[in-house]
Amino acid sequence: MTSVLVVDDQTLVRAGFRFLVDASPDLEVVGEAADGREAVLIAQQTHPDVVLMDIRMPHLDGIEATRQILSDPGAGHTRVLILTTFDLDEYVYAALRAGASGFLLKDSPPEDLLDAIRVIAAGNALLAPSVTRTLIEEFAKQAVPNVVNERLLDLITPREREVLGCIARGRSNNEIAEELHMSAATAKTHVSRLLAKLGARDRAQLVVIAYETGLAQAT
Numbered sequence: 001m002t003s004v005l006v007v008d009d010q011t012l013v014r015a016g017f018r019f020l021v022d023a024s025p026d027l028e029v030v031g032e033a034a035d036g037r038e039a040v041l042i043a044q045q046t047h048p049d050v051v052l053m054d055i056r057m058p059h060l061d062g063i064e065a066t067r068q069i070l071s072d073p074g075a076g077h078t079r080v081l082i083l084t085t086f087d088l089d090e091y092v093y094a095a096l097r098a099g100a101s102g103f104l105l106k107d108s109p110p111e112d113l114l115d116a117i118r119v120i121a122a123g124n125a126l127l128a129p130s131v132t133r134t135l136i137e138e139f140a141k142q143a144v145p146n147v148v149n150e151r152l153l154d155l156i157t158p159r160e161r162e163v164l165g166c167i168a169r170g171r172s173n174n175e176i177a178e179e180l181h182m183s184a185a186t187a188k189t190h191v192s193r194l195l196a197k198l199g200a201r202d203r204a205q206l207v208v209i210a211y212e213t214g215l216a217q218a219t
Helices: 011-022 036-046 062-071 092-097 110-121 130-140 147-155 158-168 173-180 184-198 203-212
Strands: 002-007 027-033 050-054 079-084 102-105
Touching: 002 011, 002 036, 002 110, 011 027, 011 110, 027 036, 027 110, 036 050, 036 062, 050 062, 050 110, 062 079, 062 092, 079 092, 079 110, 092 203, 102 110, 147 184, 158 173, 158 184, 158 203, 173 184, 184 203
Parallel strands: 002 027, 002 050, 050 079, 079 102
Antiparallel strands: none
């Protein structure tokens, strides 16, 4: 059973998300929060598998709440799914940098929301949909290569750099395999090694690293 914490400052929105989640036999809501500060407290108490996180909230916004939740030593398995209203939400990139594993538009079909929760809970990043690729490309323009971050690239092989570039473009393992002429199993192995070498929580964090090192702009 996947546990979910719903965070949104609108009561009706929270109720709607709760209804959808609890109606699924493999998912359950373990708490609700109306602002970021409350979200941090409840997350520390319940250690949910997935947090559905709104961005714009009073007291503490979703970005800082995400950062605080994921910095908790007991939140090793917790993943954050950012829910945004606009196609180009100016805070999405910052949320990914804070540790979020992906994001979804609030007006997405109910089945997409439930699938997104399962994807995030499985340890994957929600980076495949075309809308996500568009958002990443847009916010990547805000990332300025950092000399310290660039040194991370010294930890990986040239082939792993190619794989990281593909991940930054939102490619799945199968797409990476096709593009780089390797098997899907080999692509998966490269991704696993990148996660370990770069200390990333998931593919979303690999995307952030790719942009912050300047690798994504060069690929």
